[in-house]
Amino acid sequence: MSFSISKVDKRVGRETYLSDINLQLESGSQNVILGRTLAGKTTLLRIMAGLDRPSRGSIAENGKDMTGVSVRKRNVAMVYQQFVNYPSLSVFHNIASPLKLAGMAKADIAARVREVAAVLHIDPFLERLPQELSGGQQQRTAIARALVKDASLLLLDEPLVNLDYKLREELRTELREIFSKRDSIVVYTTTEPSEALMLGGNLVVLHEGRVLQTGRAEEVYRCPASVKVAEILSDPPINILRTRADQAMAHLGDGLSVPLDGHLADLPPGDYFFGVRSHHLFLRRQHPRDIELHGRVELAEINGSETFIHMTYNGHPLVVQEEGVHQRRIGEAIPFFVRPRKFYIFDRDGALVRAPLFEDV
The missing domain is CATH 3.40.50.300 (P-loop containing nucleotide triphosphate hydrolases)
Known part of the structure; x- marks a missing residue:
């Protein structure tokens, strides 16, 4: 039928x-x-x-x-x-x-x-x-x-x-x-x-x-x-960062920039939303190419064998999904890490521009 x-x-x-x-x-x-x-x-x-x-x-x-x-x-x-x-x-x-x-x-x-x-x-x-x-x-x-x-x-x-x-x-x-x-x-x-x-x-x-x-x-x-589809498909919702790209770099705020290579190569200059799922943010460096950011803890939500650490970075709310039980003090400033090849790129209207390679999703 x-x-x-x-x-x-x-x-x-x-x-x-x-x-x-x-x-x-x-x-x-x-x-x-x-x-x-x-x-x-x-x-x-x-x-x-x-x-x-x-x-x-x-x-x-x-x-x-x-x-x-x-x-x-x-x-x-x-x-x-x-x-x-x-x-x-x-x-x-x-x-x-x-x-x-x-x-x-x-x-x-x-x-x-x-x-x-x-x-x-x-x-x-x-x-x-x-x-x-x-x-x-x-x-x-x-x-x-x-x-x-x-x-x-x-x-x-x-x-x-x-x-x-x-x-x-x-x-x-x-x-x-x-x-x-x-x-x-x-x-x-x-x-x-x-x-x-x-x-x-x-x-x-x-x-x-x-x-x-x-x-x-x-x-x-x-x-x-789109950003909305990515949010609905992720639990917690995908993390979104406002980003400005120029000819060679993407600027994530707080003086932090990443080179436009890999799946970011040849990204036209402009304003974007960079998205990264919570399980692709880490409290410890996982790879030499991981970049370090600093956020402030809003809540540590223990969920069985995982902890969802809610924080703010450069005015953006973010959630880090970490294996194990982690007690964090509210207001504590902590480093966290992300690998640029995990980023989704959306335009100013929220439509998908680039997705990570299959093995990085």
Whole structure:
């Protein structure tokens, strides 16, 4: 099946939720929509499912206009953020419910339910009620109910957001494997860059109701089309420095300059934004070509086995992502290091001019 979204807008009163959305999706494809909260992800999925109508534009399946066709008349399944199950039905009957509505024979229903339940590791719990399950098991039940339909369009709206870290990691890996074996068009939304990159496939970066960039996930990560895409694709967001380039040097402020060589060579003189991801800033020199900068600590945020050190440099807020636990005093002046070949270069309007070489990303 092919599925196309053409010139879709969605407005509610004076608010614009989606603007000029154009996407082409094919059978067997895994598509991740990455965007921050209120980017329009859920609104777009509801329009794709037939739960809402666009204010403008059209939806088509295999070239046939499906705009305004009820969800009941579409071969679509959807999984929500919340654990949406029928509380009075067993896990078996929750999963079986769409097959019963379709009029499938009892023996076929039983076989299909047990097959899907085994894939999601909930086959020992088929006789239990949803409230007798853990949160992860409840969401597996909701996912199983969507998968059992074998729908041609499978929509998942941040399905792991309410699970703890360990369960999310476990289920992400399983879902990627499950999706790869299906002919459905899979559309999965998330706010987390790491989740989007882990799932892979096609990536759609959505911001304030507009598509900023589409492409293979790894390609979008390597070459974000703009500062905004780079910010959305990085967690913490990419660090940005205002920079002035002349014929031979790029000036980063505080009297610090770097030569225009490597991927910076032949950069026309002018004003730029230089971007560098937080894991490419270091508290210790890693390479002879690293340059030393000095910043002032605003916060040391310990996150498991990593520390995010928030600081200011030349008036710019920066975050250094460092392995291990590092206690830093607020207001402390410390050196940090960056390798020029890690810089992304954006023009004054925020559009990408140069990206690091592949091995440096």
